Amino acid sequence: QVQLQESGPGLVKPSQTLSLTCAVSGGSVSSGGYSWNWIRQPPGKGLEWIGYIYYSGHTYYNPSLKRRVAISTDTSKNHFSLKLTSVTAADTAVYFCVRGYGSGRFDYWGQGTLATVSS
Amino acid sequence: DIQMTQSPSSLSASVGDRVTITCQASQDIKNYLNWYQQKPGKAPNLLIYDASNLETGVSSRFSGSGSGTDFSFTISSLQPEDIATYYCQQYNNLPFTFGPGTKVDIK
Numbered sequence: 001q002v003q004l005q006e007s008g009p010g011l012v013k014p015s016q017t018l019s020l021t022c023a024v025s026g027g028s029v030s031s032g033g034y035s036w037n038w039i040r041q042p043p044g045k046g047l048e049w050i051g052y053i054y055y056s057g058h059t060y061y062n063p064s065l066k067r068r069v070a071i072s073t074d075t076s077k078n079h080f081s082l083k084l085t086s087v088t089a090a091d092t093a094v095y096f097c098v099r100g101y102g103s104g105r106f107d108y109w110g111q112g113t114l115a116t117v118s119s
Numbered sequence: 120d121i122q123m124t125q126s127p128s129s130l131s132a133s134v135g136d137r138v139t140i141t142c143q144a145s146q147d148i149k150n151y152l153n154w155y156q157q158k159p160g161k162a163p164n165l166l167i168y169d170a171s172n173l174e175t176g177v178s179s180r181f182s183g184s185g186s187g188t189d190f191s192f193t194i195s196s197l198q199p200e201d202i203a204t205y206y207c208q209q210y211n212n213l214p215f216t217f218g219p220g221t222k223v224d225i226k
Contacts, residue, residue, distance in 0.1 A: 046206070046217055046218075046219050046220050047163065047206060047208075047217040047220075048217070049214055049215040049216065049217070051214075060213055060214075062214040063120075063214065064214075096162055096163075102168075103151070103210050104151065104153070104208070104209075104210020104215050105153055105165065105168045105169075105210070106153070106155070106163070106165060106208070107165050107174070109162035109163060109164075110162065111161075111162055112162055
């Protein structure tokens with residue numbers, strides 16, 4: 001059973017960088033055929049896909065965030081990470097780490113972590 | 120980006136009712152559409168993939184159909200545990216995009 005668990009600071013100041021990590025168990029971020037995604041959900045709102053990284057290291061980011069986002073993996077720790085720079089209140093959201101199967105089927109999700117941007 | 124719309128935005132139905140939600144894409148996405156259920160405070164859960172395929176372990180009262188730009192999701196007999204928000208999601212084009220959600224309540 002694949003499990004994902006997000007971790008990171010719950011509070012970030014405006015203009016700073018949000019950094020989150022997703023620990024993966026029951027599977028490997030090095031496994032072929034899977035993507036490792038970040039998806040966010042502002043309080044009371046819908047879902048926004050942020051981007052993914054494949055086992056090969058290939059990444060794709062949502063153009064709406066592209067200039068500010070980076071996703072990376074650490075195979076030695078079997079985790080992947082999100083960095084979002086220059087955050088504003090609009091980046092306040094629950095952030096989910098998610099495994100992608102096939103081209104874009106999100107089959108395993110972390111429980112989500114709330115990141116609040118506030119001074 | 121491909122825009123996804125859903126209707127209705129919310130609905131209220133009785134236990135045992137048949138419930139249908141529609142999802143429309145702004146351009147042809149073939150059958151590259153998934154449906155998720157999200158209960159309050161929880162992560163979304165994949166129910167249907169490739170428009171009509173039931174994810175392993177998911178109740179058979181859930182079903183999906185459609186292709187191209189028009190899709191539907193049906194709960195054949197609404198149960199109290201189905202109270203949730205349902206989202207469609209396309210993966211024909213990057214960036215992947217979600218519909219705005221349909222909130223389902225019990226009348």
